Amino acid sequence: MSRKEVIVSNVSEQHDNPIAELVQVACGFDSEITLESNNRRINAKSIMGIMAFNPSKGMTVNIVAEGSDEEEAIVAMEKFLMCE
Numbered sequence: 834m835s836r837k838e839v840i841v842s843n844v845s846e847q848h849d850n851p852i853a854e855l856v857q858v859a860c861g862f863d864s865e866i867t868l869e870s871n872n873r874r875i876n877a878k879s880i881m882g883i884m885a886f887n888p889s890k891g892m893t894v895n896i897v898a899e900g901s902d903e904e905e906a907i908v909a910m911e912k913f914l915m916c917e
Contacts, residue, residue, distance in 0.1 A: 834899040837907045842916040843890040855888070856880045858913050864900025866910060877910065888914060 844851040859866045859877035866877040868886055870893060875882035877896075888894055894914060898906040911917075 834897065835903045835907050836898075837896045837911055839894055839896060839911050839914050841888045841890055841892045841894055841914045844888065844914065844916060845890075847916040851888075852880065852883045855910075855913055856883055858909050859906070861909070862898070862900070862902050862906040864898045864903040864906045866906050867897045868910075869895040869897060 844855070848854050856878060868875050868877050868883075868888065870886070870888075873886060875886045877883065896907055896910045896914070898904075898910075900906070
């Protein structure tokens, strides 16, 4: 299992549909990916989960991935959330 803490950048300014795009990034990996913040934990591959989680600018999020491509998944999710 891999874990990375990030501070979310302003994804709504950088992406046309940030919730759907974030789910697409997560779905590109075989690993199980979850996002955690303030005692909430959601499946990053669930559009309803991401909508409820609502990652927004300044929010501290832990990205947790477990699986064969977990390192790559962490990097991709981090790049998206930090708008790199």
